[in-house]
Amino acid sequence: MSNLYLVWGRFSSNMEQTKEIKALFTLIDDPDEEIYSSISEKIVAYGKGIIPNLEHLWETTLSEDVQQRIEGIIQRLHFTDLLNDLVVWKSTAPQDLLSGAFLIAKLEYPDMNNTAALQDLEKMRRNIWLELNSFLTPLEQANVLTSILYKYYKLFGNEVDYKNHDDFFVHKVLETKQGNAMSNGIIYQILCEQLDIHAKIINIPKQCILAFYHSDYEEAHYIGNPQDKIHFYIDATNGNAFSHADIDSYFERINVKPKPSHFKAQSAADTLAILLSELSKCYGRNSKTHKQLEIAQIIELLQAKSE
Numbered sequence: 001m002s003n004l005y006l007v008w009g010r011f012s013s014n015m016e017q018t019k020e021i022k023a024l025f026t027l028i029d030d031p032d033e034e035i036y037s038s039i040s041e042k043i044v045a046y047g048k049g050i051i052p053n054l055e056h057l058w059e060t061t062l063s064e065d066v067q068q069r070i071e072g073i074i075q076r077l078h079f080t081d082l083l084n085d086l087v088v089w090k091s092t093a094p095q096d097l098l099s100g101a102f103l104i105a106k107l108e109y110p111d112m113n114n115t116a117a118l119q120d121l122e123k124m125r126r127n128i129w130l131e132l133n134s135f136l137t138p139l140e141q142a143n144v145l146t147s148i149l150y151k152y153y154k155l156f157g158n159e160v161d162y163k164n165h166d167d168f169f170v171h172k173v174l175e176t177k178q179g180n181a182m183s184n185g186i187i188y189q190i191l192c193e194q195l196d197i198h199a200k201i202i203n204i205p206k207q208c209i210l211a212f213y214h215s216d217y218e219e220a221h222y223i224g225n226p227q228d229k230i231h232f233y234i235d236a237t238n239g240n241a242f243s244h245a246d247i248d249s250y251f252e253r254i255n256v257k258p259k260p261s262h263f264k265a266q267s268a269a270d271t272l273a274i275l276l277s278e279l280s281k282c283y284g285r286n287s288k289t290h291k292q293l294e295i296a297q298i299i300e301l302l303q304a305k306s307e
Contacts, residue, residue: 104272109171156178
């Protein structure tokens with residue numbers, strides 16, 4: 001008997017919920033902005049599971065104004081879901097750069113399937129792994145990476161183009177083999193992490209440069225200048241190697257005095273925050289200010305210190 005009451009209770013609850021959703025949907029076209037704001041908040045509170053209902057409503061309504069409101073609510077639901085996922089990602093230790101980059105892509109592609117991108121990465125990883133052995137020097141390792149990524153797979157680094165946001169999304173770069181220094185650098189670092197190669201993106205101003213660290217370097221315990229533990233540097237745009245003298249010359253050209261902080265490995269969160277700050281400029285040109293506001297919110301989340 002108790003099971004019957006439990007089933008009835010769930011059925012009754014679902015019926016009440018369905019009635020409330022239908023009632024909310026009938027009020028989406030309310031001309032009063034305060035009422036609409038309240039309605040949209042209640043709809044968003046149901047979570048992304050309500051998106052199919054909203055999509056059906058969009059398909060069956062004739063009003064363009066209502067369709068725009070529905071689109072706005074769906075965008076809010078996707079963004080709220082993305083923020084929740086990023087909060088979980090940021091709380092993990094260590095933070096996985098690849099999964100973080102996939103989450104960032106959901107800003108533009110909320111329903112993206114990352115299967116093809118993972119398969120592409122695995123093919124790259126395996127081809128590089130087949131050419132590596134324990135006797136290679138770090139520079140020889142870098143040469144293998146450059147040969148496979150930039151010559152065999154023809155990964156190309158475009159100059160940063162704020163007209164094309166796809167250059168910033170890793171799954172799109174893997175699909176087209178067209179990226180920019182930042183997205184290429186993220187792919188390069190991800191592969192190095194998978195292959196146990198000690199290369200990380202560092203904080204060189206206005207550049208995306210990876211440092212090949214000594215194998216015994218442990219950032220958490222090293223008290224000296226991290227630059228002393230770097231063999232050489234890699235330009236993520238094309239895989240070319242830079243010497244210490246090249247980097248010193250660059251700092252002289254931009255009239256910046258190098259500091260130890262410039263040579264520390266960027267955290268995954270900091271790397272994605274830099275990527276997002278550049279991506280935001282794409283939406284400024286397209287007059288999509290709501291995207292810029294969303295990006296600013298994500299950057300704030302990524303840069304917030306963990307309690």
